Amino acid sequence: MAAQPINDESDNDTYPDVPAIPAGLRIPPPHRRAPVHHQPIAATGKAPAVWLLGAHGRSGAGTLARIWAPAADADGGWPAADRYPGVVVVARTDFDGLTAAQDLVLQAAAGLIGEAILLGTALVPYAPGRLPKSLRRKAEIVAAASPAVWQIPWIDDLPLHPRSELATWSPADPPPPPPGRMRGPVSSAASPQPQLAAVGMDIFTAARTAYAR
Template sequence: MASPLARGAESTDTGASRVVVPAGLRIPPAESMAPVWEEEIATAAPRPAFWLLGAHGGACVSSLARTWAPSGDSRRGWPAADRYRNVVIVARTHRAGLQSAHELLLQATAGLSGDCTLLGLLTVPDADGSLPATLRRQLEIVESAAPRVWRLPYLAHYRSLTYEQMPVWSPTDPPPPPKSKLRRTDPTAYPDPALAEVGAEIFDAARLAAARQAP
């Protein structure tokens, strides 16, 4: 299963069913793929509208799941048994993070992610400043495998906040104050506008996906 597929479609066992993999698509090795959860992982209501799947440890999923009220941490796996199965892969922009994200994107493209809908890829800077040229090229290649991409900026002020201090964004929240006033407010009072904007875009994408999935 770790070898590239050269010609003709092939099928892969996934427990109860067999999945036909498109011809020519490279299937990641088993150790690079995320597990497909066979039991529901949502533990409380309301159920997450979309899930954040960390491509690797330290991808910032816990902080983002705290910040975006409609989201949930998928525990590094595909939430195939949950009511809503819309997934965003999250990765840092270092080489290992992008490589891991690419493997998960290939896993989803091959149909090996259960009954989940991949909304796209979200990247989180691993350091301030521009990416080196080699990483920029790698990022572009990885993003080309995603149905949609979101890039968060480097948010230095979040380094000084504890997990409990991080402000929460909800789709029903009013718009944040103008940036000039936001700089003078308590950083725990409002999410950074970039986080609110990306959260709103992902939530809208999840709503559209849920509407298409409805019987």
């Protein structure tokens, strides 16, 4: 579906519907923003409760949309015309990914996302282990500008399965059993990973709260 780019903030005097930009806020240039979808992305079927907006290519948004049943991929833009317009920006925790996430969070802070609602940012690890100090600081900057931040855990076997075979999680699913010392690791294709289910439930709850306001 073709998305229409939003007006630049310089058009405020000509187009009164364009929101005023908060003073002092750094706004990314138009080519670093995501477009605003002025037509619904979800044309048929059950409307997703949450949209996942990948800040860049291979962000992990498509994989998470497959795992979390209430979510869907936002097709690269802000779902301003959908029934449930809540958005989670998804980005890898490398330098470029965090920079792209910051751009989208600042775009939202400037009110340049139509009727979409930024719920928060999901940060997907680019590698196992602790982030280097420079990237931790950059992630903190993204977190400071975002309504919420969800840290996606590193799961060893997740890249080993085709996306189409990954197990899905739904808010109606029973809570996962507590980890046991005698139980081996669970395949991501056999059952939703408990860590991802917990994050999915937190995001679903955030969306429900936002829509109730």
